Amino acid sequence: xxxxxxxxxxxxxxxxxxxDEKYWRYVxxxxxxxxxxxxxxxxxxxxxxxxxxxxxxVGESTDIVTKEMYTFEDKGGESLTLRPEGxxxxxxxxxxHGMANRPQPVKMYYLMSMYRYDRPQAGRFxxxxxFGVEVVGDASPGVDAExxxxxxxxxxxxxxxxxxxxxxxxxxxxxRPRYLELLVHHFTQHRxxxxxxxxxxxxxxPLRLLDCKNEQCQPAILAAPASADHLCDDCRQHFVDVRxxxxxxxxxxxxxxxxxxxxxxxxxxxxxxxxxxxGAQAALGGGGRYDGLMEQLGGKPTPGIGFATGIxxxxxxxKNQGIAVPEVGKPFLYVAYLGEAARLPAFELADQxxxxxxxxxxxxxxxxxxAQMKLANNLGARFxxxxxxxxxxxxxxxxxxxxxxxxxxxxxxxALEHLxxxxx
Numbered sequence: 001x002x003x004x005x006x007x008x009x010x011x012x013x014x015x016x017x018x019x020d021e022k023y024w025r026y027v028x029x030x031x032x033x034x035x036x037x038x039x040x041x042x043x044x045x046x047x048x049x050x051x052x053x054x055x056x057x058v059g060e061s062t063d064i065v066t067k068e069m070y071t072f073e074d075k076g077g078e079s080l081t082l083r084p085e086g087x088x089x090x091x092x093x094x095x096x097h098g099m100a101n102r103p104q105p106v107k108m109y110y111l112m113s114m115y116r117y118d119r120p121q122a123g124r125f126x127x128x129x130x131f132g133v134e135v136v137g138d139a140s141p142g143v144d145a146e147x148x149x150x151x152x153x154x155x156x157x158x159x160x161x162x163x164x165x166x167x168x169x170x171x172x173x174x175x176r177p178r179y180l181e182l183l184v185h186h187f188t189q190h191r192x193x194x195x196x197x198x199x200x201x202x203x204x205x206p207l208r209l210l211d212c213k214n215e216q217c218q219p220a221i222l223a224a225p226a227s228a229d230h231l232c233d234d235c236r237q238h239f240v241d242v243r244x245x246x247x248x249x250x251x252x253x254x255x256x257x258x259x260x261x262x263x264x265x266x267x268x269x270x271x272x273x274x275x276x277x278x279g280a281q282a283a284l285g286g287g288g289r290y291d292g293l294m295e296q297l298g299g300k301p302t303p304g305i306g307f308a309t310g311i312x313x314x315x316x317x318x319k320n321q322g323i324a325v326p327e328v329g330k331p332f333l334y335v336a337y338l339g340e341a342a343r344l345p346a347f348e349l350a351d352q353x354x355x356x357x358x359x360x361x362x363x364x365x366x367x368x369x370x371a372q373m374k375l376a377n378n379l380g381a382r383f384x385x386x387x388x389x390x391x392x393x394x395x396x397x398x399x400x401x402x403x404x405x406x407x408x409x410x411x412x413x414x415a416l417e418h419l420x421x422x423x424x
Contacts, residue, residue, distance in 0.1 A: 012117075012120040012126025012127065013125060016255070018329070023318060023325060025133070025328050027318075030154060031109070034154045034157060038146065039107055040107045040150075041107065043093060043108040045110070048081060049092065050081075051079040051081040053081075053088050056088075056297060057293060057297055058088060058400070064403050068084060068117045070082040070115045084114055084115060084116045086310070087304075090108060090110065090136075090306075094294075095298065095299045098210060105137035107133070108134050108135075112130060114129070123312065129311040130309060130310060130313040131311060132287075132308035135147055136304040137303065138303060142241075143305055144242045145245035146328070147305050147307055148165060148242075151285055151307045152251055154309070155309075158323070159323040160318065161321060162275060164273070164276075166273075167253050167259070168227065168258075169227060169239040169242075170233065170270055170288075171227055171230050173267075174234075174235075175231050175235055184202065184230075186223070187206060194217050195214040196216050209224070211261065226257030239263070258332060261287075261288055267289050267291045267292055270286070277317075277320075284308065284309055284317060286307060286308070287307030289305040331361040331379055332423050333419060334363075334372075334402075335361070335363065336369065336376065336385070337358060338386070338389075339389050342392055345392055346387045347364075349412060349416075350386060358419060363375075369386070385400075386400060386407075397412045399419075
């Protein structure tokens with residue numbers, strides 16, 4: 001008979017253990033706070049969507065669609081896909097719920113998991129989490145600048161240091177065709193130097209060539225014409241205005257003429273934020289403008305811009321930079337007892353403390369007092385209440401100050417009130 005298999009988390013996924021809770025809470029609470037300060041409202045979309053939403057929105061020639069999507073057929077015969085990115089679902093919700101009738105722009109943020117069948121490596125998972133924002137309904141350069149500023153202030157509030165913003169403009173449907181012609185001409189001359197994927201991209205989506213991280217393609221990419229040198233007058237002025245607003249608030253912006261991002265829907269402004277490390281998977285977040293995406297999804301022409309950040313990658317950088325993160329989950333009170341007669345009163349006392357707003361852990365089974373005090377200390381409890389036969393008879397509790405290793409007795413009601421005052 002075969003034994004029970006040793007189960008492990010699927011490749012490209014991870015378990016978040018209690019000791020890492022403080023990092024996740026720190027990042028997510030900072031995201032919620034900053035989004036609120038900038039006037040964004042939370043949106044949640046389904047974990048899976050109609051497959052064609054991503055094929056039309058993300059682009060059928062992108063690596064995400066051709067290689068990375070988790071697609072399945074449900075029992076009704078519908079093709080569904082686990083969400084690989086957040087923008088297309090948010091715009092689908094904007095259309096479905098008539099958000100065009102609301103005051104524009106509509107400013108939304110999300111904290112959601114994404115799924116891509118990608119090669120796992122440091123900072124890259126097949127199931128990963130993002131904090132992202134979308135601003136729909138305003139094409140002005142001030143919106144671009146505010147979205148980039150929000151991303152910067154979020155990472156700054158986390159305490160991350162040495163960051164830089166990489167910025168580029170990839171034009172619009174009016175000026176991009178001419179630029180694409182120049183790209184095709186350039187890369188055709190270097191075709192034999194390109195990797196297999198880039199040779200395919202040259203035929204179906206030449207702009208994606210600039211996004212390749214393969215070493216053999218880098219000489220041709222570095223010699224390629226820059227999109228910012230071939231913008232129409234409107235796109236050029238838009239880019240100048242965005243840069244001017246960012247420079248006015250002294251953000252560390254670096255122009256990167258090779259930056260295009262990995263999705264087909266981007267137009268004009270694209271950006272990424274990098275920490276002071278090297279590597280293809282180093283970017284903490286990025287995004288750009290997608291003024292033509294709404295039409296691709298069946299809506300009226302509606303401008304939009306957004307960003308997404310990888311929470312796992314941010315947490316790794318917080319750890320790498322040694323940033324102190326507030327502890328969470330420590331009980332303020334530990335309730336211990338000795339003897340069967342004290343078990344129920346201790347349980348009731350712990351419940352009363354929690355109802356008063358005091359974080360409390362209680363002993364739930366027989367243990368020695370030494371073991372209980374050791375556990376209270378390991379949990380980081382500030383105080384311990386001890387109940388035994390003599391406290392039950394007297395209607396009191398022994399209060400132990402864990403930090404000072406002192407203890408005293410007092411009536412249970414007053415002990416709880418004093419503890420509540422000490423907690424503040």
